[in-house]
Amino acid sequence: MSIDLKTVKHISKLARxxxxxxxxxxxxxxxxxxxxxxxxxxxxxxDNVQALTSxxxxxxxxxxxxxxxxxxxxxxxxNSPEENKDFFVVPKVVE
Amino acid sequence: MSDITSQSLFELTSxxxxxxxxxxxxxxxxxxxxxxxxxxNVYVTDNFEKAIxxxxxxxxxxxxxxxxxxxxIAVKDLFCTNGVRTTAGxxxxxxFVPTYxxxxxxxxxxxxxxxxxxxxxxxFAMGSSNETSFFGNVQNPVGENLVPGGSSGGSSAAVAAxxxxxxxxxxxxxxIRQPASFTGTVGLKPTYGSCSRYGIVxxxxxxxxxxxxxxxxxxxxxxxxxxxxxxxxxxxxxxxxRNYYSKELSKDIKGKKIGIPKEYRVDNMPDEIxxxxxxxxxxxxxxxxxxxxxxxxxxxxxxPAYYIVAPAEASSNLARxxxxxxxxxxxxxxxxxxxxxxxxxxFGDEVxxxxxxGTYVLSSGYYDAYYLKAQKVRxxxxxxxxxxxxxxxxxxxxxxxxxxxxxxxxxxDPVSMYLNDIFTVPINLxxxxxxxxxxxxxxxxxxxxxxxxxxxxxEQNILNISYALEDKINFKNDISDWWLSE
Numbered sequence: 001m002s003i004d005l006k007t008v009k010h011i012s013k014l015a016r017x018x019x020x021x022x023x024x025x026x027x028x029x030x031x032x033x034x035x036x037x038x039x040x041x042x043x044x045x046x047d048n049v050q051a052l053t054s055x056x057x058x059x060x061x062x063x064x065x066x067x068x069x070x071x072x073x074x075x076x077x078x079n080s081p082e083e084n085k086d087f088f089v090v091p092k093v094v095e
Numbered sequence: 096m097s098d099i100t101s102q103s104l105f106e107l108t109s110x111x112x113x114x115x116x117x118x119x120x121x122x123x124x125x126x127x128x129x130x131x132x133x134x135x136n137v138y139v140t141d142n143f144e145k146a147i148x149x150x151x152x153x154x155x156x157x158x159x160x161x162x163x164x165x166x167x168i169a170v171k172d173l174f175c176t177n178g179v180r181t182t183a184g185x186x187x188x189x190x191f192v193p194t195y196x197x198x199x200x201x202x203x204x205x206x207x208x209x210x211x212x213x214x215x216x217x218x219f220a221m222g223s224s225n226e227t228s229f230f231g232n233v234q235n236p237v238g239e240n241l242v243p244g245g246s247s248g249g250s251s252a253a254v255a256a257x258x259x260x261x262x263x264x265x266x267x268x269x270x271i272r273q274p275a276s277f278t279g280t281v282g283l284k285p286t287y288g289s290c291s292r293y294g295i296v297x298x299x300x301x302x303x304x305x306x307x308x309x310x311x312x313x314x315x316x317x318x319x320x321x322x323x324x325x326x327x328x329x330x331x332x333x334x335x336x337r338n339y340y341s342k343e344l345s346k347d348i349k350g351k352k353i354g355i356p357k358e359y360r361v362d363n364m365p366d367e368i369x370x371x372x373x374x375x376x377x378x379x380x381x382x383x384x385x386x387x388x389x390x391x392x393x394x395x396x397x398x399p400a401y402y403i404v405a406p407a408e409a410s411s412n413l414a415r416x417x418x419x420x421x422x423x424x425x426x427x428x429x430x431x432x433x434x435x436x437x438x439x440x441x442f443g444d445e446v447x448x449x450x451x452x453g454t455y456v457l458s459s460g461y462y463d464a465y466y467l468k469a470q471k472v473r474x475x476x477x478x479x480x481x482x483x484x485x486x487x488x489x490x491x492x493x494x495x496x497x498x499x500x501x502x503x504x505x506x507x508d509p510v511s512m513y514l515n516d517i518f519t520v521p522i523n524l525x526x527x528x529x530x531x532x533x534x535x536x537x538x539x540x541x542x543x544x545x546x547x548x549x550x551x552x553x554e555q556n557i558l559n560i561s562y563a564l565e566d567k568i569n570f571k572n573d574i575s576d577w578w579l580s581e
Contacts, residue, residue: 008451015410015454016417017447018435030448030509031455037510038399041468044475051470052477055301055526056288060330075194079421088419091430 003031099124100257104166104314107260111157111164118157118165118209122150125167125211129258134578135234137249137258139172140180141212149209161207162321169259171250172213173220174200174305175294179210183296184218184228184246187416187423187441197294198326199263199305206321211259215249218443219413220270220298222246223515224505227445232502236574237278237541241499244274244515250308251278255574261309261318265295267302268401269495269519272531275308276494276544279533279572281315281561282308284519286551287526288333291326299408300331302401302523312532312562316340319554338555346563349383353560354487358394359518361496368493368543371535375491375545378567379560387487391479396472397521402513403456403469404524409446410453416441448509477525484550489560492518494531494544518546528554532561533570542572 008028012019019027073086082089099121102110110116126143146167153165175181175193182188196204204210217227225233225248233248235241236256243252247264251274254262264271266284275282283306290305297303307318320340326332355376360369376386418424418437425440427433442450456465483490496517505512522529527548534545545564549557 003455007455011451011455011458014458015450016431016434016438017442017450018432018439019447027448027451031451033508033510034402034448034452034513037513038402038465040399041396041403041472044393044396044472046468046471046475049471049474051467052474053470054331055477056331056333058288058331058333061327063327072194076420078194079191081418081422081424090419091427091433093430 003028003035100128102260103310104260104317107166108164111166112159118150118153119147121165122146122167122209122211125258131579131581132256132258134580135236135252135256136231137214137233137253137256138169138212139182139184139215139230139249142179142210143212146209146211153207153209158207162317163203163206163208165207165209166260167209167211168203169211169214169253169262170200171216171247171262171264173216173265173296174263175296176200176210176213179213181213181296182229183220184216184230185442185446186229188296189229189423191422193294195294198291198324198328199295199322202322202324203263214253214262217246217248218446219296219409220246220265220267221409221445221449223269223273223512224500225249226502226506227443229443234578235278235499236578237499237572238539239577240502241541242277242502244277244499246270247274247308251275251280251282254278254280254308254310255572261307261314263305263318263322264308265303265305266523267298267405268523269516271306271308272494272519272529272544272546273515275531277499277542279542279570280308280310281312281530281532282306283315283319283530283554284522284528285319285323285554286528288331289323289528289552289554291324291329291332293326293328297412299405300412301408302405312558312565313341313344315530316344316558335552340555340558343555344562345559346382346566348379348560348563351384351489351556351560352387352487353379353384354387354389354483354490356389356391356394356483356490356492358391359492361517364496365537367537368496371543371545372493375534375564378564379491381567382563384560389483389487389490391483391521393472393475393479394521397476397524398513398517400469400472400476401520401524402452403465404473406449406453407457407466408453410450410457413446413450445509473524476521480525480527489557490548492546492548494518494546498537498539498541498543522548527551528557530557530561532565532568533572534564534568535570
C-alpha cells in the first residue's frame, strides 16, 4: 500500500494544517517510509487478541459534580490571542 | 567541600540541613554557571531573578524538614508553571504563560524547591535528539556537536553539565531514559499512574509519564519520593501506597531474579553495547542476583505499534492548538483558514508528520487496520512482560542501541531516528517502570546506559538493583567544561 499525493492533501485537510505542493511531496515520501515500517505488524495474526484499552486496569473514578473554581474568567482569557472583554474573538463565522 | 554545582542532591540537602551552605549560595552558584554555559542552549526561559529572591526568603526562615530545602531546580519546559512561560519547545506556545501549576512541579515547591528555569526539549516531546525544538538544538556536554538525546535533551544536558542538581523530564517512548543514557546520567520512567499528568503538556496520554533525571541513583530515589503522588486531577492517577524510596534504598539484591531477554540482541548492535550488557550481567551476579534467560517474543513489534498509538493520541491531543483560546495565531479570512494557517505556521515538521500519521490511522476506513491492530499488539507486548515477570523480579537490557550521535546526522531520516527508542518503547506500551543508569563508555568515550525494567509499582526494586550495579560500575563522566565562556 502506498500513500499518494491526493491522500496526503486529504489528511492535511482533516488535520487542519495547510501545506503547499513541495511540502506535500516531501511528506508523501516520509509517510510512505514510516508506513512501510509500520506494515510489519501485518506479520502477526491478532484475530483472537483483545485490544488493550487501558494500561492501568482500573475503572475511571467518579466524583461529585461540584464547582470548585469561581471567577476564573480573567485567568482563562489571559492567554487569548485576541480578546474582547469577556469573549474569545474569531473571524466572522455567520454571514 | 567540593564545588557547589558538582554536588549531588543528597550532598546539597545535607549541607543545607547542617547549615554549611545557604540556599542563596547554592542558587547563585548554579545561576553563575548557567550564565557561562549559554552555548549548550539548555534554557528556554530562565527564572533567575525570582529564584534568588526565593532563596533569600528561604534562608530568612529555613524549614529544614522539607525534602528539597531551598534547592534550586530547573525543569523540562513541558510542565506548566504558574506565571512562568511554558512553550513545550513549540512556536505555537511561544507566548503561553500558564495560570496554573502542574501537580508534579507543585510537589517540588511544596517540599521547598525553587524554580531555576525551563529546559529545552523536542517540540511537544516528539523527538530523540532535541533537534525538533523551536528554540534550537542543545549541545551534549559530553562532546561538541553531539545531541543530548531527546526529548528531555535540555534536562539531560543540564544535569550532566552541573546546571541543575536534578531535574524532571517526561517519557512517552524513552524521552527520559535515552537522553540519560546519552549524557551519562540517571533517568527513571515510573509506572503509568505513579506521577500525575495534570498540567503536563499532553503528547500521548496513555504513555506519558513524568520522572526524575539525576546524577546518581540515590538522588533519583529522593526525587521520585517527592514527585510521585495520587492526584484527583488526573483520572489515570493511581491511589496506592508509595514507598519511602530513599529510606528503603538498599544495595542488597541477593537472590533477586534478573531476566535477560534474548530479543534485545538486535541486528547491527555495536559490540561495545553487547559487552556493556555482559558486564552488567556479571556485576549483577557478583551482587548475588540470579540471572535467568527469558523471552519477550513480540519485542520487534513494539516500535511499529508505538508509531500508530502515539501519533494517534497526539493528533487528538494537539487538536486544541487552533489559535483561538491561547498560543500563536495566524490571521485568516475565515475560521477554517485561520486554523489551517495557525497550525501550519505554529507546528514544526516532526510534529506535523506525527499529526498526519495519527490523523490517517484514525480516519474513516483505516481505524481497524491500524489503531485497533496496534492496540491488540500492545496487549501481546504486555502479556510478554506479564509472563516474564512470573519468573523474574526485574529485567536488564541496554538502554539504547547506540551512544550519542552527531547533531544533524539523523534529521533527514525519521525512521532511523525512531529506532533510537527500540529498547525503551516496549516499557511505555506496557506501562512499566524503567530506569537507565550510566554503565560504561564506547570507543569515543561517549556514555552508554543499561536499563532495569520492573513490575508495575515496583520502583523500589529497580532502584535497589540500579544502586547495587552503580556501586560496581563506578562510572565517571569526565566532562571537560569545553563550552564555558567568561
